[in-house]
Amino acid sequence: xxxxxxxxxxxxxxxxxxxxxxFGVEFKQLKMSYPEVRDNSVSKVALEGVKxxxxxxxxxxxxxxxxxxVKALNNFPGSFSRYVFDSIGIQGxxxxxxxxxxxxxxxxxxxxxxxxxxLKAFEGRVDGLISRxxxxxxxxxxxxxxxxxGSKKTFAEDAVFKSKxxxxxxxxxxxxxxxx
Ligand code: IMP
Numbered sequence: 001x002x003x004x005x006x007x008x009x010x011x012x013x014x015x016x017x018x019x020x021x022x023f024g025v026e027f028k029q030l031k032m033s034y035p036e037v038r039d040n041s042v043s044k045v046a047l048e049g050v051k052x053x054x055x056x057x058x059x060x061x062x063x064x065x066x067x068x069x070v071k072a073l074n075n076f077p078g079s080f081s082r083y084v085f086d087s088i089g090i091q092g093x094x095x096x097x098x099x100x101x102x103x104x105x106x107x108x109x110x111x112x113x114x115x116x117x118x119l120k121a122f123e124g125r126v127d128g129l130i131s132r133x134x135x136x137x138x139x140x141x142x143x144x145x146x147x148x149x150g151s152k153k154t155f156a157e158d159a160v161f162k163s164k165x166x167x168x169x170x171x172x173x174x175x176x177x178x179x180x
Contacts, residue, residue, distance in 0.1 A: 003113075003179065004061040006030045006053040011140040012064055016111075016172045018163050023176035030061065042067050042079045043121045046112035051119065060115035062175065066167060068142045070130060071104040072097065081141070090134050090145050103129040105146065109167035111175045122178070124170025138162075 005013050005027040013029045020027050030053070037048045046065035053061050067081035073096055077084035084092070097103070105128060112121045127149045134144035136156025143156035148165055155162040163169060 001179070002026045002028055004028055004030045004057065004059055006032045006034065006049070006057075006061055006063045008033060009140070012066075012168065015163065015166065015168050016064075019169050019172040020176055023173075023180055025176045025179055027062070030057065032056070034063065036065070040075075040079050042108050043110040043112070043123055045079050046110040047119065047121055050112040050114040054114040054116060058116065060113070062111050062113045064109055064111050064168070064171070066107060066109040068093075068146065069106050069108065070097070072100045072102045085141055090142060093130065093142065094133070094145060097130055103131075105130050107142075107146065107167040109171040111171040113175060113179070120178070122171045122174035124167040124172070124174065126165055126167045126170070 001024060005016060008031055013027055016027045032053060034049045034052045036045055039045055042065040046063055049063040050061060053063055067078045069075040069078050107126050108123060110121050110123045129147045131145045131147050131154055136144050136154045138159040139156050139162060144154050146155050151158060151161050
């Protein structure tokens with residue numbers, strides 16, 4: 001079974017397909033950008049995004065919105081993670097976290113699906129800590145500074161662990177179970 005995945009981020013599609021394979025679901029990248037609503041809920045952003053994309057392609061499609069939520073920063077950057085990554089980047093987050101003892105953070109991922117009739121969202125979460133310095137080179141975004149619960153390595157140092165526990169693995173798993 002194939003479903004379109006509207007995103008410009010090839011890493012998201014790669015990660016989704018690792019999970020999809022287990023369920024016989026293939027995500028086909030649709031390189032299409034869509035307006036992102038300004039809202040601090042990733043689910044709201046994903047749902048509005050998928051409605052827009054469906055209105056253009058008229059085929060069953062998913063979009064994903066995700067973000068990093070840092071406790072000591074009142075859940076900043078949250079749904080604005082891409083903008084923050086592109087502007088102040090990893091070092092910007094580490095600077096904001098300088099001298100902070102509470103390093104707790106989590107990632108959220110919402111997969112939203114629409115086929116013109118059904119509109120559904122699936123949310124996955126992974127908890128962890130913000131590291132003191134960046135480590136590792138795999139993955140994307142804030143992977144080099146996120147140490148998931150149950151590991152001592154960042155997502156960027158241990159892609160295998162990421163592929164088992166990440167927020168995206170969970171949201172995609174929920175979607176695949178339902179989609180089948
Ligand atoms: P968007 O979902 O395309 O709006 O972007 C989400 C942003 O959150 C990305 O640009 C990354 O900065 C960050 N992000 C989301 N998921 C991950 C992940 O799995 N690893 C690292 N950073 C992520």
